[in-house]
Amino acid sequence: MSLARLAFPLLRRLPPEAAHGLALRALELGLVGADALPDDPVLATTCFGLPFANPIGLAAGFDKDARVVDAVLGLGFSLVEVGTITPRPQPGNARPRLFRLEADAAVINRLGFNSGGLRAALPRLGRPRRRRGVVGVNIGANRDSQDRIQDYVDALAAVHPYADYVTVNVSSPNTPGLRALQARAELDALLQALLARRAALGPKPILVKVAPDLDPAEIEAIAEVAVARGIDGLIVANTTVGHRDGLRSAQRGEAGGLSGRPLFLPSTLVLAAFHRLLGGRVPLIGVGGVASGADAYAKIRAGACLVQLYTALVYAGPWVVGRIKADLAALLRRDGFAAVGAAVGATTLS
Ligand SMILES: Cc1cc2nc3c(=O)[nH]c(=O)nc-3n(C[C@H](O)[C@H](O)[C@H](O)COP(=O)(O)O)c2cc1C
Numbered sequence: 001m002s003l004a005r006l007a008f009p010l011l012r013r014l015p016p017e018a019a020h021g022l023a024l025r026a027l028e029l030g031l032v033g034a035d036a037l038p039d040d041p042v043l044a045t046t047c048f049g050l051p052f053a054n055p056i057g058l059a060a061g062f063d064k065d066a067r068v069v070d071a072v073l074g075l076g077f078s079l080v081e082v083g084t085i086t087p088r089p090q091p092g093n094a095r096p097r098l099f100r101l102e103a104d105a106a107v108i109n110r111l112g113f114n115s116g117g118l119r120a121a122l123p124r125l126g127r128p129r130r131r132r133g134v135v136g137v138n139i140g141a142n143r144d145s146q147d148r149i150q151d152y153v154d155a156l157a158a159v160h161p162y163a164d165y166v167t168v169n170v171s172s173p174n175t176p177g178l179r180a181l182q183a184r185a186e187l188d189a190l191l192q193a194l195l196a197r198r199a200a201l202g203p204k205p206i207l208v209k210v211a212p213d214l215d216p217a218e219i220e221a222i223a224e225v226a227v228a229r230g231i232d233g234l235i236v237a238n239t240t241v242g243h244r245d246g247l248r249s250a251q252r253g254e255a256g257g258l259s260g261r262p263l264f265l266p267s268t269l270v271l272a273a274f275h276r277l278l279g280g281r282v283p284l285i286g287v288g289g290v291a292s293g294a295d296a297y298a299k300i301r302a303g304a305c306l307v308q309l310y311t312a313l314v315y316a317g318p319w320v321v322g323r324i325k326a327d328l329a330a331l332l333r334r335d336g337f338a339a340v341g342a343a344v345g346a347t348t349l350s
Contacts, residue, residue: 004032008317016098016107016314024063027071034074035322040329045340047305048205048232048283050134050164052078054325055340056296059287059308060084060138060167060209061109065116066124073133076321081308082121083138084169087154089117090142093174097256100314101249105291106263107311109239110256112174113140118158125162137163138209143175149190153197156206160198165205168194171238173257179211184221191229205232212237212267212288219270223277233283235308236274237267240288260311264289268302275303275345291316293327300328300340301347 004026011019026032043054057079058072066082073080092114099108125137139155141148156166168190170181181190187208198204208231210222226234239257243266247258267288274284286304290296291312299307312320337343 002033004318012100015096016100017095020062020098024067027068030071032071032075032318034071035076037076037322039076039078039325042329042332042338043325043340045305047285048165048207050205052134052306054078055300055304055306055328056321056324057081057134057136057285057306057308058313059310060136060169061111062310062313064114066121066137069124069135070129070132073130075318076325077133079134079136079164079306079308081136081138081167082125083167084113084115084140084172085118085121085137085155085159086113086115086140086142087118087145087151087158088142089120090115090144099251099254099256101247101251101258101260103248104252104260104262105311105315106247106249106258106260107314108251108254108256108258110174110254113143113172115140118155122158122162125159134164135162136165136167136207138167138169140169140172140175141178148178148181149193152190153193156194156197157201160201160204163204165207165232167207167209167235169209169238171209171211173211173239173241182210182214182218182222184225187222187225188229191225191231195229207231207233207235207285209235210237210270212240212263212270213242214270216273219273220277223274223282226282227278231282233285234274235285235287236271236304237263237288239263240266242266259288260315261289261291264291264295268299271299271304272302272347278303280345290324291320293324293329293331296324296328297331297343298347300343301345303345305341305344
């Protein structure tokens with residue numbers, strides 16, 4: 001048995017932020033065994049113009065400062081989204097700010113974009129790496145920014161040479177007012193500025209990450225802006241500020257964004273709503289509560305061309321990636337799909 005397998009149960013006994021720090025350190029030191037198996041060809045797919053060996057990615061927030069990109073890709077993810085990176089370093093909110101809700105297989109975080117900033121991340125992003133997969137960079141605005149649009153534009157320009165795609169995070173619940181950038185006029189102005197900058201920088205997929213806490217009119221407005229501006233993709237969704245009813249853990253009342261199992265259904269419904277409106281015109285990445293091959297398959301059938309996860313790593317460890325991929329391949333074959341792409345949007349939820 002590997003050292004990582006022996007140590008994993010111990011991590012769960014540590015305070016969550018300490019456990020996260022140790023997990024990053026273990027990955028940096030190469031102590032977590034890599035998954036060397038080639039991916040099943042049925043899992044290969046293409047999304048927003050990029051090829052992926054499988055549709056399973058690591059969501060933003062785990063590797064905020066781009067410390068363990070190669071190690072994460074070595075775990076079997078086809079993509080890692082680093083960040084959120086803010087232009088300038090900032091400490092984030094006071095601790096404690098990360099909570100495990102064990103009985104609910106969930107996490108609440110109010111980290112608040114703790115970030116080493118662009119200056120810390122860029123040298124790491126620029127370091128030569130074993131190109132085993134896709135690296136997305138998720139960008140945000142500093143909490144005390146006087147001009148949030150300028151923050152995103154500056155961050156886009158800085159990460160552009162190193163990112164395979166860039167995610168515009170307008171959906172963290174932990175930076176006051178950030179989610180207001182999802183409103184029609186605000187989002188349109190932000191995207192206009194980013195796309196103008198991209199025109200000067202050169203082609204690069206730009207995705208927008210949205211909240212799961214959107215009503216139908218807000219979903220429609222975002223979908224319309226995404227189509228009108230020709231955005232390359234939407235990531236659905238970030239953590240939720242709702243859905244506390246029914247949680248059993250003592251920590252359920254903590255402020256912040258909820259992720260993990262309780263987010264699966266609400267985020268999948270929002271994903272399906274976007275798919276219904278967009279019908280494939282804007283590719284979608286499905287995120288929220290994915291912990292099994294069946295969960296990943298449900299996201300794909302609801303309209304996702306790729307799936308990301310984070311919280312499942314906390315409860316099941318990095319081995320969950322291999323299990324999800326094997327079970328997803330079996331489900332695709334069972335239902336007669338020759339490739340992931342053929343299953344995207346196969347379920348029409350009403
Ligand atoms: C501790 C933690 C930190 C996160 N930080 C970020 C972040 O910096 N930027 C971001 O876009 N999403 C962040 N997220 C949200 C995840 O990327 C993802 O959208 C969400 O957790 C739902 O997926 P999951 O249920 O698989 O965890 C964070 C999530 C967690 C649990």
